[in-house]
Amino acid sequence: MGKSTLDSEATPLSTAAAELRVLLGQLRRRLREQAGPGDLTASQISVLGRIERDGPTTVTALAQIEGVRSQSMGATVATLQTAGFIAGASHPTDGRQTILSLTPACRAWIKKHRAQREDWLVRTMQAKLSPAEQKKVADAIGLLKRLVDP
CATH class of the missing domain: 1.10.10.10 (Winged helix-like DNA-binding domain superfamily/Winged helix DNA-binding domain)
Structure with a gap:
């Protein structure tokens, strides 16, 4: 039985995949924190x-x-x-x-909470990333979308 890519020596791509997985988990938790208590x-x-x-x-x-x-x-x-x-x-x-x-109340709740998380993300990106880095993030979104498209 052959070794899988993950069993072999770490390649730059496998390292990037592991880092992306961890990073996305951290980002998800940070966004969840923005929902507020209760x-x-x-x-x-x-x-x-x-x-x-x-x-x-x-x-x-x-x-x-x-x-x-x-x-x-x-x-x-x-x-x-x-x-x-x-x-x-x-x-x-x-x-x-x-x-x-x-219910309509639920749809309003979803819209409000999404807006809160997106506002946090915009503010954080503006505070921590230069305009050039913000553009790189925006450009990378298209590549990330291709990873999840069927």
């Missing part, structure tokens, strides 16, 4: 993001996608419903199921 848990935010991206869905479908038990997802959804972030409506063809969607 906000939602990571799993609750994940559920809201999933519904925002994929559209209305059921508890069962959310549980499958998020890789948790339906009962656990039901508890998460119940908390989000109590907070006024998710609304449920009867399934049009299966009355046993409830279709979950984001």
Whole structure:
């Protein structure tokens, strides 16, 4: 069995990949810190993001996608419903199921919190990077997008 690229001697590319992975994790944590105290848990935010991206869905479908038990997802959804972030409506063809969607209040909350994180990032980039470095970051975004495109 041959050695993988990661098992072999570190190359500049593998070193860059490791550093990028660590750096993105640190950046994600810093952005999460900008949300402020008393906000939602990571799993609750994940559920809201999933519904925002994929559209209305059921508890069962959310549980499958998020890789948790339906009962656990039901508890998460119940908390989000109590907070006024998710609304449920009867399934049009299966009355046993409830279709979950984001409320207008949730959409406003998402918009506000994204703006806060983006404002922090803009201020931080302006404070720590020269205009030339800011341009390099902006130029690198296109390359990073290509890494995640299918």
